[in-house]
Amino acid sequence: MQKFQSNGKLLITGEYLVLDGAMALAVPTKFGQSLEVTTLNKPILVWKSFDFKDDIWFETVFKINHNEISTQALNNNGKTERLLQILQVAKKLNPGFLKSGCQVENKLTFPQDWGLGSSSTLINNMANWAQIDAYRLLDQTFGGSGYDIACAQHDTAITYQIENNNRHIKKANFNPSFKDSLYFVYLNKKQNSRDGIAQYKANTSNKTYVIKEISGITSQLISCSNLTDCNLLINRHEQIISSIIHQVPVKEALFSDFKGSVKSLGAWGGDFVLVTSEENPTAYFRSKGYDTIVPYSEMIK
Structure with missing residues (x-):
């Protein structure tokens, strides 16, 4: 079994203007999201998402066929489509990703509506699983400044700044x-x-x-x-x-x-x-x- 863990986030300063080069202060939260991957002997990906109460709030199944990922379950408020998009982008960035069947259990430790980064923690965990750059995966899926990915990866406060399309991330003694x-x-x-x-x-x-x-x-x-x-x-x-x-x-x-x-x-x-x-x-x-x-x-x- 493989297990990945990412921190949630809060942006203390620099909202909006971080997109245009302002230096922002961001902090990782004690709350976050984990991803556990177990091998299956079938060419499918069984996905289960658990909320902070450990109840399943979303589940679906993808087919893995000739290195392609597909599904027919496209009727649950766009969740399957969004997850399929992330998987396909990850596959594009690393063609060696997801060549065999597996079961994935995705677990949040905070209520989804809190806004602590259910998407960014998912992206970071998925990138670690696929062995790809999390910022590239973010850019090609949800978009955004990327400060939330930095928080997912750091256990201390950080300053985050984008200059000339380059990210400058430094630990902050906050x-x-x-x-x-x-x-x-x-x-x-x-x-x-x-x-x-x-x-x-x-x-x-x-x-x-x-x-x-x-x-x-x-x-x-x-x-x-x-x-x-x-x-x-x-x-x-x-x-x-x-x-x-x-x-x-x-x-x-x-x-x-x-x-x-x-x-x-x-x-x-x-x-x-x-x-x-x-x-x-x-x-x-x-x-x-x-x-x-x-x-x-x-x-x-």
Whole structure:
């Protein structure tokens, strides 16, 4: 049996602008996804996906015939088609991949709607299995900046930057002394990052200055030594992104009476937000209908 494991991700700074060269801060989560492959003596691939409760949420079977992968089960909300596409791209990148039958068990350790990288962890695991470059597999399937693949592969915080089509990934010494005042709150809906990216790209204004400013905020946040300065950086970051994508910051929209700071992570409008608070904010957010509040130390590796 072969087993592969990848970390989930959260993008702390640089959302959207990372696509245009801003330096972003990203962190791997304690939650992730595993892939177990067992050999079969039949020319088929039996696929089973398990959720965080260990229940099967998706299963299908592919045929392997003369080095081609195919299926007739194309009626489950596009999941089989998407998985077939990934397998076929992996096969194209490594023709020696998947020449014999196998059973695959894919297991998430977090709810799918949390937005921690169910797609990126799958892509990274698949790339490791197929012995191909995960970024190439991502580019030819889901697309995106690739920071989530970097988080899948690293067990520490990283800075991620794209310059001249080259990825610059560096380990970041991000271990804030005030991390006990940091929390992640789930907004009760999953946000499609591809939709957010499309909206961002529709803005064709010159972003040179704000890219530089966001990169500066990333550097300052990594070395930040107190919560007061952290809040100032977070608030400025929210103002910048708001001016670019023409959306109201999440604190102003949902939590205007909250005493701490609130920052969107990744595509605005869903998934998790980062919250700073000197006191445990659980009661406040539950009173607003948001029941998933995860302390920093429980979320981040």
